Amino acid sequence: MSDKINLKIDNIAVSIHSGATILEAARKVNIRIPTLCYHEDLCVAGNCRVCVVEQSGSDRLLPSCAMPVAEGMEIHTNSMKVRSARKQIIELLVSEHRADCTRCYKNGKCELQELASEYIIGDNGFIDLVAHKGYTIDNFSPSIIKDDSKCIRCQRCVRTCDQLQSISALTVAHKGEDMKISSFFDKPMFEVVCTNCGQCVNRCPTGALTEKTYLDEVWSALNAEHKHVVVQTAPAVRIALGEALGMPPGEIVTGKMVTALRRLGFSSVLDTDFTADLTIIEEGNELLQRLKKVVKEKDTSVRLPMTTSCSPGWVKFIEHAFPELLPNVSTAKSPQQMFGALAKTYYAQKIGVDPKDMVSVSVMPCTAKKYEADRPEMRSSGYKDVDYVLTTRELALMIKQAGIDFASLPDDEYDSIMGESSGAAVIFGATGGVMEAALRTAYELVTGREVPFNGLNITPVRGMESIREATIKMEKVLPEWDFLEGVELKTCVAHGLSNAKHVMEAVRDGKAEYHFIEIMACPGGCLGGGGQPIPTSPEIRKKRSEAIYREDALKPIRKSHENPEVMHLYEAFLKAPLGKKSHELLHTHYTERNRY
């Protein structure tokens, strides 16, 4: 192979494709070079200098994350010069970092702390600059806390917000010693375009960006007398929680998680998947209604394409970026909020608990869900529908605090009447999942037959490609839907807000002829959410995705409209999809927001 480059790293011969970096070559032969600003999902920045290495014959140290390999290179990753430079770099970073480690939320999970421990940063010769910096902490947001005193300016967050999400709520402002990571005019994150997706939180190597935790509030609720604490768990939590508790990525831990939640003291352990199925019924019917109004009745006040509305990061994004397209967003609430609204009405009635004594907790792969639960619209039950939102990481922490040995737990089942779910609900956690679930239901509603895909697996909408399109032709439809005969239902799936932006620009400019668009704010969908275990990488997201589709295939019920508890909910309480009760409890509206 002519395009292979041969070099030596620490006297070990490596052969790697041209264009690869020294860091990649070193990883190939299992030599670990420490990094801070480097992240697999992001472009190379080369600004932290922790990954420097020495090249024979060169005076200067090279940043291995940014330096491409060259034929005949001899690299030393552990020479005296490298070690002392690296240590000094870490010492300098620490001198501007509020190293209040024992009191830090990221204690034990901080990449800078790990390096400082590895290189034994003692009382060094550098002046601690933290006292002179006038750092601020922004904790106004219900989702994300930004603590500038812990920031090492690696700019992973800036690159995340720009490249993955196309938002750039965070940027590099000022210069020299005053340089800092800032929002527009340094306003609180709560007031700017930040969608609370938490992708920056997931990539921050230190405690500078963290989720706002509600652990204390949840523990208090669990310990309060006369409080009935219900918990719901999102689809993507069960395939990632294990990672934060020492298991490899891609492990399905649904049963163990249910057991753990009972042991933590939750009164009812229920499933967001139940309301995911419900979302499909409401949203699927909404899509068919919109099609009917547009195709049959030529009603110009109704908009197509319809987009999904279950990702709160996406919802806030479109409120800021494309307010003119808000009528295109499905009015169906997200599964979390449908669950919250039903928990304090339907469920409370069924089990005979006064909703004022009920505390509703959700476990989500998401930081934006914390913001969503706080929205003023989300009080349809007369109370705050979802009181506290925990991330997957926070639940893992609770399990650790409670001294539970997670790996050895037996499996258990969710409680009933809001715990049953179909495979269609499980795949909500992966990009393309909502689309697949909706198609399984909508196609059958219209034609009376199952979707024409082997094993109900609508593979064209699956995968990790950034934007995917699929078309399903409606044939031999039921009489009620005769106007759809021969119609090709055009769908589009996008994940990551950067891709969402491309799709919505096409929609705005009239260049896209879709009927239905699924958008998830995070790369890979919820499985790559901002509240998921750290680290994340394309490889890890792939494993989580495989686990989700495995879980779907294992489910006896694969279609949302066949979920017996959902059917019962309609018979006993809601009466009909898009009915009066549904409208009160399960649908919402959106707000135009500012441009910054």
Place this chain on the structure above:
Amino acid sequence: MAEVKQLVKGLADQHGRSMESLLPILQGIINQEQHISEDAMVEVARELNISAAQVYGTATFYSFLHTKPLGKYVIRVCKTITCMMHGKNQIIQELEAVLKINLGETTHDRLFTLLETNCLGQCHKGPAMLVNDEPYTELTPEKVRAIIMKYKQQELNVN
């Protein structure tokens, strides 16, 4: 607001709407408005289809792109080492006393703003300062008082 919108749109028509146009547009705003307001930045972001934070990041990087309103006369005293050794601190003290403001502040009548700046290239004639685009060198406290009086007189004559 509508004026800012017009101004930014005009500048974008003139300089283009790519990332390279950002600096000339911001300079254009400074020429017209002396400082770049929040509203102006949001309009620039809208025209260039970038985030407002990115505009803010660029604007705060450059010393001469101001993000806060300034006085009619902006005094920039060179803070670098040669001017410092020539007595820049006494100059600043004198300016603070004459103008009755601290470094970084603007007088109540919104006439003068006192700032420090990086090297003005007048090291052989330090201490040096700029009043808007006018350089003054080899400053002494007496000279500084005279300069300020000159501008105040100028204002009185105008009114």
